[in-house]
Amino acid sequence: EHFPDVEEALLLSMDGETRRFFDEFVREDIPVERLLDADWSWLDERLARHYGIDGVTGDTFRKVKIDPPAEGSGLLRHGSVLLATSNPTRTSPVKRGKWVLEALLDDAPPPPPPGISGLPDDGELAPDATLRELLERHRADPNCAACHIRMDALGFALESFDAVGRKREVDALGRPIDDRGELPDGTIIEGVSGIRDALLQGETHQEFLRSLVTHLTTYALGRGLDPRDDQDIDRITDSFKTDPTIRTLIHEIVESRLFLFRPSRGNAMMNAGSSD
Numbered sequence: 001e002h003f004p005d006v007e008e009a010l011l012l013s014m015d016g017e018t019r020r021f022f023d024e025f026v027r028e029d030i031p032v033e034r035l036l037d038a039d040w041s042w043l044d045e046r047l048a049r050h051y052g053i054d055g056v057t058g059d060t061f062r063k064v065k066i067d068p069p070a071e072g073s074g075l076l077r078h079g080s081v082l083l084a085t086s087n088p089t090r091t092s093p094v095k096r097g098k099w100v101l102e103a104l105l106d107d108a109p110p111p112p113p114p115g116i117s118g119l120p121d122d123g124e125l126a127p128d129a130t131l132r133e134l135l136e137r138h139r140a141d142p143n144c145a146a147c148h149i150r151m152d153a154l155g156f157a158l159e160s161f162d163a164v165g166r167k168r169e170v171d172a173l174g175r176p177i178d179d180r181g182e183l184p185d186g187t188i189i190e191g192v193s194g195i196r197d198a199l200l201q202g203e204t205h206q207e208f209l210r211s212l213v214t215h216l217t218t219y220a221l222g223r224g225l226d227p228r229d230d231q232d233i234d235r236i237t238d239s240f241k242t243d244p245t246i247r248t249l250i251h252e253i254v255e256s257r258l259f260l261f262r263p264s265r266g267n268a269m270m271n272a273g274s275s276d
Helices: 008-028 045-051 079-084 093-104 131-139 142-156 191-199 202-221 227-241 246-254 265-275
Strands: 040-043 062-065 180-182 188-190
Touching: 008 040, 008 045, 008 079, 008 246, 040 045, 045 079, 079 093, 093 142, 093 191, 093 202, 142 180, 180 191, 188 191, 191 202, 202 227, 202 246, 227 246
Parallel strands: none
Antiparallel strands: 040 062, 180 188
């Protein structure tokens, strides 16, 4: 009802954009930083129309330059990500901020304490209350504040995209979008370019690279990581930094002790049985 133009075909196009985008990084050996600042994407006519981009016709995906280049923010502006991290009727700064922390920085916030309620539905508490006002009230509870300060700041910086990934200047009630967020150290990030720049600088950039290592290693091993793996993850990360591409990372993982000496599925099950 809220987004009648979003049908299954469009969702498949969103999925196709992100898959083709990542596939290009693997095949063309593109530096992984460009996952966050790429000024291009892979679009068909349906998805280009959804984004408000002209000049793309037909059902075939093709590489399209994002104009102006300042809008180039790679995965951060993909409809697949923005829609999956929204609620059915509105954006969710909490879900979007949590995704940045979890997927890009491997720093997922802990689950909320027992008995903590979520945000009220639209209009339930105050018909004209903005998401920012609702979250400020939510953060007034000290049990919520510690996690939400960083998470909400990152999420608000993506508020210039609606719940289905379209660029917007005003919210559903016609109010100008405020896409500024303040991190716990007082740093102000503004808009998707603010998150992009923060993730590509200093210590946060190192966290982003290590996050890629931990996620892809987890996938390669078929199991979760634990503190005993930290030294190996550090070694892989240090080698990966010298040539940060997906291909390099794959080679570093499959040549690592973690991968070469992982137990077979049968041995792992036998060991688990003997320990019981």
